[in-house]
Amino acid sequence: MPAQEIRTTQLSNGLTLVMERMPDVRSAAFSMLIPAGNIYDPPGQEGCAAVLSDLITRGAGERNSQELAFDLDNLGLQRNESVSSSHLGLSGATIADRLPDVLRIYADIVLRPQLPADQFDAARAGVAQSLQSIEDEPRQKAMLELRRRCYPTPWGLPSDGNLEGLSRLTAETVRDHYERCVRPSDSILGIAGNFDVAAIQAIVEEHFGAWEDKEAPTVEESDWAPNIGHIAHESTQTHIGIAYESVPYRDEGYYNAWAAANILGGGMSSRLFTQVREKRGLCYSVYASLSALRDRGRVLCYAGSTNDRAQETLDVTLAELQRLREGIDPGELERCKAGAKSSLIMQQESSSSRASAVARDWYHLGRVTTLDEVHQKVDALSVASILDYVAAHPADNFTVVTLGPKALEVNLGVS
């Protein structure tokens, strides 16, 4: 693996800055994680973080909404605002020499957003529209529901909240959310690309240094148990979501958990793809992937089949998930390693990939894993280590959501 130039520094207000210089690219990208995700939505007013993520770019510092968008567009910034359970995420990428100007404007957005009350209704309407459009996307809806049901509340709640919560929101609630959650400690600014590290650090210190810290808000977590449910929906296909427990990114078993999920449902030679789609033609889309929050993880599977074939798809999928403990072919592990190695190296071609990777690493681990370190961990995986992991974390206690005209039966121990 090529040597990486990574520098991490923490400002006195607690903001962590992680920079990776990439001399071979022409771009620069940033990924800012602010601990203001939807788990902090006031109960009964869900959707608060989502409305904030829209409102936060509707004017900041001296610029109104139009001026702000105009200046960012003129910098060629490809930007995105998003909400996850834990974070409000601001990210963007552009040609490298424009990074300093971009960062100056983002200091305004984060520290001095106008959050104009007269645009609150429009921002809320946007989030409501996006919630409504999910009702027309059965595949996405099934997976959102799976997420909601497979984690304790508030961890799996949809990032856009719900329509009742939105209707109770006010501009003041959203401003309160900003005042309460948007703070430098636990915020992470990841930057990657072709830039002068010392100069960028100085700009970040100058423009984000005055950000005042405040106390971290607390979150109440519900009890949770695996559960099985059906959502009636008139559709051509029945959409099936299956989840079971796994481990978070910082767990020592993480790489084994990742490999197990990958062997099951990662690529086109994975077990689910081979058994459900290639051998039986039951699906167009079937996969399994690892979802890792900071303190917990799940394997999430999806399969979609036309209604009269959906029961067979569910049976075959569940049987495959449970069969993994019986053995793994060395070739399956080698393919897993080869895929991981090429993904790692190809990350080096994209500043956006690296910016989000360094920020995410810091959130989960409190440090950045180098590509070399990840490579060594992947190399150290063995059939025995993955089977040990699977024995300790078997695929059982499933949470299942089906969405379609007819409920399915969850048959365990049947193949």
Next chain:
Amino acid sequence: MEFHNATLDNGLQIIAEQSKSAHSVAVGFFVRTGARDEDLAVSGVSHFLEHMVFKGTERLAADDVNRIFDEIGAKYNASTSEEVTLFYGAVLPEYLPRIFDLLAEILRPSLRTEDFETEKKVILEEIGRYEDEPTFTAYEKLMQTHFAGHPLGQCILGTVDSINALTADQMRSYFDARYQAGNITLVVAGNFDWNEVLELAKKHCSNWPSGHPARIVTEAQPSGGIEVITNPGSHHEHVMQMTPAPPSAHPDRYAAELLGVVVGDDSGSRMYWDLVHPGYAEFAEMGYNDYDGSGVYLTYCGCAPDQTAENLLRIKTIFHEVNVKGITAEELTQAKNKVSSRIVLGSERPMGRLSALGNNWLYRGEYRSVEDDLNIVQATTLDDIRRLLATYPLGQTTTAAVGPLESLNGEASAH
């Protein structure tokens, strides 16, 4: 960046752009065939054939194909459009010979009847999956209506009936007629040695049959119309519209691209400010799509059903303003900055360069470097935009809507 090209004796064209700093190499076989080249009796055969290519050859079973791609850690896939079927993959440079061998091998598929029958089920699942997606339903209806009587109106997936009726023999005949060397372009981007590429191509592709199958590329003369698919269960109204724009080889295609950004980009455009920012629509976008011999401006708006008529009127007003008064110098500059940044970011990965290289060669027989594209974007003037609008004004010629509405109250038509 260094450009190379060659043509084998059988007519296979090879183009390659070398970037020594890239960490990977991407390889794509662009077959100039798609839904527009099908007889109606075999509707959907191009896309079905794309799937069958992965089902193996005399030497390789279907399992082997997926397994080998994963063994070399390839990021790979295939796609079928109205006019191109593309098979591609990216790997670390050391695996170039292996991915080349594999891609070239599967492009001479066995098309075994047994595999054909299994894969038919997958295709029917894919049709079912898209039936549940209003975006796709609206797009398909719009293409059929806008290009009625023109080959571009033929649908990519085919229908349940046409797929059920299709035979393996019909697919074999289509393959023989369309997958001739003169109809295929090999594109390579990233880190490679040109002599090695040339040797690989000679070794693996020289025995492909020669031939240049024809295609009718008369420019479409759409007469327009409004099609409404009523779906009482859905929440959103999805409306798509098309009007003619320059064909792919037209010199004003860059102006059309920039005009699309000014009028209908997903943020900071006229449609964004008038429809999305105030919360009237979840999204409202317009962009330029080019085809062989034809082109369209494609508009897409998703909103609450009771807002549809007003939103279509807002779009009509924007289009009228632009047709009459043109755009401002400020808007053009901003669009240039956005597009330039997208060109740079999009070309960072060899995989990102592949389609730009392939499309320039297939549609225009030319090579354009990233610098060439940046220069022509910067050189576009308001006069170019005016000339474009004089020939290809914005409009709402053809409309397709999917959602709860039974009609669009006559507001959809610009006539």
